Amino acid sequence: MPRREILTFSKGLVAKQARVDVPEGTWEEEFGREGLVGHETMLYRTHPPTEWLRIEGPLRPRAADCYQVRxxxxxxxxxxxxxxxxxxxxxxxxxxxxxxxxxxxxxxxxxxxxxxxxxxxxxxxxxxxxxxxxxxxxxxxxxxxxxxxxxxxxxxxxxxxxxxxxxxxxxxxxxxxxxxxxxxxxxxxxxxxxxxxxxxxxxxxxxxxxxxxxxxxxxxxxxxxxxxxxxxxxxxxxEDLRQVHSHRIHVPVPAYCTLVAEGVAICTFTPIPFQLEDPKAQRVPGYHRNVDYDELVFTHAGILMSRSRESGIGTGKLTWSPQGIDHGPHRKAFEQSMQMERMEATIVMVETSRRLRADRSFEEAELKDYAYSFTK
Ligand SMILES: [Fe+2]
Structure with missing residues (x-):
């Protein structure tokens, strides 16, 4: 079968490189395939794409407090x-x-x-x-x-x-x-x-x-x-994992892959220093709509850095970002991360290529307003 031709275009106000020195007044979104390692385009927006007024329909970021699971x-x-x-x-x-x-x-x-x-x-x-x-x-x-x-x-x-x-x-x-x-x-x-x-x-x-x-x-x-x-x-x-780290750029998820099976990737994030040697490097993961994977993030220890400290998405919480709708940092997280030297959380992430379904145990422990915690 003939291979698809890959074309790169650039229009309007963009950063010279992704995740570093994002133009003033813009929010960078990674619009991509295959969980940030496939074809992609960085979109420079004037608003965080998670600051919605409301969502109508079944698709939304969801979360549960796993300590409430019976x-x-x-x-x-x-x-x-x-x-x-x-x-x-x-x-x-x-x-x-x-x-x-x-x-x-x-x-x-x-x-x-x-x-x-x-x-x-x-x-x-x-x-x-x-x-x-x-x-x-x-x-x-x-x-x-x-x-x-x-x-x-x-x-x-x-x-x-x-x-x-x-x-x-x-x-x-x-x-x-x-x-x-x-x-x-x-x-x-x-x-x-x-x-x-x-x-x-x-x-x-x-x-x-x-x-x-x-x-x-x-x-x-x-x-x-x-x-x-x-x-x-x-x-x-x-503790045995020696994570990849860059002192100059945020390293995306695939570098943290620990175990894989067909249709599933299990990743682990452990505490690391931030990108301290480039003050223009973005320290938190960018916005994206993960069109090829559902993303589950379980916080084993610490606080999820891409959410604001006030969000309470800490130890024992499980977030679920389904395919198609954006997720990403709370806008406060960009500033808060610049005042910190390290990412202190330990996180287990499960990516799935097929869409997940929630069972009764998830729904009983669900944090109901989670989809709006991005905007508050
Ligand atoms: Fe993500």
């Missing part, structure tokens, strides 16, 4: 994590499990990525145990048999299920093999051949096409004494 597995250990948002490729849920799973779980529908926002404990897996703590990502390939055993009371795990196999982005990108994480820091379990010595039966609860089947054994199903191969459970911590 996690089904908190009171009843046989229940699952509560699903907030989903599409064909991915589901995002919250687990606040207090007691060990009274069964062994196996998800035949999806790979699972757990992010530990709060709590400690152990994932007992067929490959061996993986202890977890604050800031850990635990990755379980589809079909892994495992059991979650919390050891502290305050548990808050975000579960991201991906229908396609999840893994690290291509390490042959310009960054080489040691960024954003050195492969030497990835921890895989030692086989343990668990034997709790329970008399009676052991249940493996398999999820397939959203339905459950229980298989009962007279022995512990985590009885693996050795393993060898390319597929395993593993973990790493946000």
């Amino acid at each position: 996690a089904d597995d908190e009171a009843d250990p046989r229940q699952d994590a509560s699903r907030l948002l989903f599409n064909q490729d991915v589901a995002v849920s919250i687990s606040r499990r207090q007691k060990p799973m009274p069964y062994y779980a196996r998800n035949a529908d999806a790979d699972e990525v757990y992010f530990v926002h709060r709590g400690e404990g152990v994932f007992e897996t067929e490959f061996g145990p993986l202890n977890y703590k604050l800031g850990d990502y635990i990755v379980l390939p589809r079909g892994t048999t495992y059991r979650v055993c919390p050891s502290s009371r305050d548990q808050f795990l975000m579960l991201i299920e991906t229908r396609a196999e999840v893994g690290f982005p291509d390490p042959t990108m310009v960054l080489g093999n040691h960024m954003p994480i050195d492969r030497g820091l990835i921890e895989v379990p030692e086989p343990q051949a668990f034997d709790p010595g329970v008399k009676g039966e052991y249940e493996v609860r398999i999820k397939s096409e959203g339905e459950y089947t229980s298989v009962f054994y007279p022995f512990c199903p985590l009885d693996v004494v050795g393993w060898q191969g390319t597929l395993t459970a593993f973990k790493f911590n946000v």
Whole structure:
């Protein structure tokens, strides 16, 4: 098929380069494809495109206070994590499990990525145990048999299920093999051949096409004494990520990609210095209407810098910017960021190429006026 010709045009008042020295009295919007790495045009507007009077229709930036989510597995250990948002490729849920799973779980529908926002404990897996703590990502390939055993009371795990196999982005990108994480820091379990010595039966609860089947054994199903191969459970911590940073320009989202699966990208932002060596460099991410990805942003720690301090979009909040409608910084954030030396938040972001749908748990914890927090 013939390739599409790419033409670049420039009209009117523009910055010489994107994100730096934006003309006085203008607001820069990135109108682009493929999540800021595809074709794009920078638009220089006389108003922030998020300062709407009102929105009529279903499309709007949304947010939830995840601490208000009633996690089904908190009171009843046989229940699952509560699903907030989903599409064909991915589901995002919250687990606040207090007691060990009274069964062994196996998800035949999806790979699972757990992010530990709060709590400690152990994932007992067929490959061996993986202890977890604050800031850990635990990755379980589809079909892994495992059991979650919390050891502290305050548990808050975000579960991201991906229908396609999840893994690290291509390490042959310009960054080489040691960024954003050195492969030497990835921890895989030692086989343990668990034997709790329970008399009676052991249940493996398999999820397939959203339905459950229980298989009962007279022995512990985590009885693996050795393993060898390319597929395993593993973990790493946000502290192990060495983020890309520029002292002269705001680095856009794709540089922060941590894990990818078909239709899904999981990115992590950790505290970094601002662009201190160029006073004209914009420090907050620009406006855009993300036409190819829904964007979920969960604040693990700190305050989201692109919102004003007064917005209260801090720890435990999840924002959802659907495809097609603008989002971006509150106008106060531009000034506030110029008075700060560092971006102090730790953020987990999930980008999805298919549109997400909200589940009951998201709607119950929703911050109702969030779409208008851009304008106040
Ligand atoms: Fe965005």
